[in-house]
Amino acid sequence: MKFLFDIFPVVLFFVMFKWGEGNGETAQALAQQYLSGLVGGNAAITASQAPIMLATAVAIIATAAQIAFLLLRRKKIDSMLWVSLAIITLFGGATIYFHNETFIKWKPTVLYWCFGAALLVSQTLFRKNLVRLMMEKQISLPDSVWQRLGVTWGLFFLAMGVLNLYVAFNYATATWVNFKLFGFTGLMFAFIIAQSLVLSKYMKDSR
Template sequence: MKFLFDLFPVILFFGVFKWGEGHADAAQGLVAQYLSGFMSGSAVAASQAPILLATAVAIVASVAQIGYLLARRKKVDGMLWVSLAIIVVFGGATIYFRDDTFIKWKPTILYWCFGAALVISQLFMKKNLIRVMMEKQVSLPEPVWGRLNLAWTIFFVLMGLLNLYVAFNYAIDIWVNFKLFGTMGLMFAFIIAQSLFLSKYMKDAE
């Protein structure tokens, strides 16, 4: 459930974009009605409307996501705050300038923030964040925790680069599909590979 909750803004972004593609005139009308005050200039082409509308919905969904947690008096993960800040800044720039370049950079910046957090915590705070998140579920030798931390760091760096490659070498609809299904598939594949790697150590512990 937490995984789906974290993906909530991305799923809405995908759904609204796909709806806007199929209803360009309606999407253009909604953008003109609700977003014109946040944009430089006035006229919005029908081809721009789906990404602008999807970006606005993703921003609102991210705010609602954290608002829900705060209202329930639940802890808000630091990375959720980081994600909110990035979507507000880059999504806001996309809407204001009517330029999808900014929202295309958003996943990459987020991945690289994740990677940077792992490296900075390890080097300067002597804290392995992967261990903090997983040590209640599995007991591993100290060197293995270090390898896992490095593996996740490399994964996030590569995911950021892959996002840029898809975003700026393919049509925007392909990038939107990749943003949800491609990244989710790669994440699952990486987690499965990690589980296979860890199974050896779990057997040894037993």
Template sequence: MKFLFDLFPVILFFGVFKIAESDKSKALEWVTLYLSSFMADSTLQEKDAPIVLAAAVAILASLVQIGYLLLRRKKVDGMLWLSFAIIAVSGGATVYFHDGTFFMWKPTILYWCFGLALLGSQLFMKKNLIRAGLEKQLSLPETVWPRLNLAWVAFFAVMGVLNLYVAFNYPLDTWVNFKMFGGMGLMLVFIVGQVMFLSKYIKDEQ
């Protein structure tokens, strides 16, 4: 359930973009009606309306997400605040300049922030964030934890580059599909690989 909650802005972004892409003239009408006051000028083209509308909805969804947690007096973790900040800035720039390029950078910035947080904590604070999150569930040799942390750093670095490659070498619709399914699919493959790698240590401990 938490997984779906965390993906709420992404799912809404995908759904709104697909609907708007199927009727760009209607999307342009909605953007002109509700978002024109937030744009630098009125030169928005019909082809850009879907990404502008979807970006605005993603910002609203992320705001609702955090507002819900605050109203329930639940903790909003740092990663969620970071995600909101990046969505607000990249999505706001997309709406203001009606240019999807800003929002295409959002996953890369988020991936690289995650990677830098993991790497910086290990190098400068001597704290392994992966270990902090998993050591209650897993008992691993001391030498394995730094390797596991660095594996996640490498994964986030590669995902950031891959997002930019798809964003700027393929049609916008392809990038949206990759953002929704490709990123999650690759993360699932990576996690399965991690489980297979760690299984021998778990068996040894048992």
């Protein structure tokens, strides 16, 4: 359930973009009605711009709604969710204001690089392993393994950021939107499974 909650904005972004692609005139009218006031110079929103702009607006609202939901339930809000809200608001807002999809295409890279940098910098400079802090209640590992795990996750997020830029600026926007949901989700699952297989022997040893 937490995984579905985490990717909720990404799923809505995908759904809205696909709907906008298939309903060009309606999407343009909707974007013009609700987003025109947020566009710099009150420029008209074209039919080709409408899908990505509507999807971006929905993603911003969905991320804010996640935090509001957790606040209402008095649940702890992960710092990563606050970072995600700040980044989607900044880059998504720039996409709408400048009616330029380049900004929202950079958003996943900036987010992944923030995660990767946080993991590597905290472990290297402050001797604080964030992966260990999140997982040590579920599994007991040697210090050397925790260190490798932290570095591996950090490098994985940095690589994901690079991959996003490659897909975003070498393929059509529709292809990037597809990859944003299915490609990155699949890679994340594959990476987690690979890590679980590596850690399985330590889990057995700890029993």
